[in-house]
Amino acid sequence: MNMSKETSLPPVETGFIEDSSRPVISYCAEVKNAVCAASHAHPRAQVIFANRGVMRVITKENTWLVPPAQAVWIPSQVQHQVYFPGAVSIRNLFIDSTAAASLPEQCMVFNVTPLLRELILRVGETEGRMERSHLTARLMQVILDELQQIKPARLNLPMSDDVRLHKIMVNLIHSPDDNRTLDEWAQTAGAVSRTLSRLFLRETGMTFGEWRTRLRLLEAIDRLSQGQSVTQVAFDLGYQNLSAFIAMFRKTLGTTPGRFFQTLEKGRF
Missing domain, CATH: 1.10.10.60 (Homeodomain-like)
Known part of the structure; x- marks a missing residue:
């Protein structure tokens, strides 16, 4: 991986929005050969997910290679960095600290069920246009319910x-x-x-x-x-x-x- 040829990305500002009325905020982006500028943490917890491409996610304790069948759960204020070695369609979720209180306290790689995948993609489509609608509010709640069920994946690839x-x-x-x-x-x-x-x-x-x-x-x-x-x-x-x-x-x-x-x-x- 040639770091000199990678685009350096600043931390996503969405992770720093503290607003309990928006428990789940979607972040979508298309990147290629990119890397977070530095290890960082934010008040919102995060689901790091890509529906296309592979990511390398680094925390203090672990480094994982993450394909589209999986995602990484990052609790609030946990330092992390992400590499995108190739073309990647980012579909992340940022969870307000109030909504994340009952969610896992440890980082983990988990398998993305078909339902959760479709929910993430759907929220990504509506974010910014329907963020205050009853539809989006219901989608957010179902996402939070799904995240309550996640467990560490049996399959992960340590780096x-x-x-x-x-x-x-x-x-x-x-x-x-x-x-x-x-x-x-x-x-x-x-x-x-x-x-x-x-x-x-x-x-x-x-x-x-x-x-x-x-x-x-x-x-x-x-x-x-x-x-x-x-x-x-x-x-x-x-x-x-x-x-x-x-x-x-x-x-x-x-x-x-x-x-x-x-x-x-x-x-x-």
């Missing part, structure tokens, strides 16, 4: 700020079909494979192979949710045949791609 790992991770994010072994990555990363192996476990809690599989899973979920076929996704992600992809999916999640989306809708992952 690392270690320069050597970061180089590998960014390359794989852009080319998840890359099948190079850790030994083959060693020269690119500037460290021997044994060191890289230890770093992956220490920084992410996963082996290199487990991390790459998790990346491919998240990428697969994103692509399948956009209507791509299982066969197309399998080959695009570097699998030699469809059976190998389905076997990986079943081994990791205990189910097939089709059945996974049924359980995802019920919030089990």
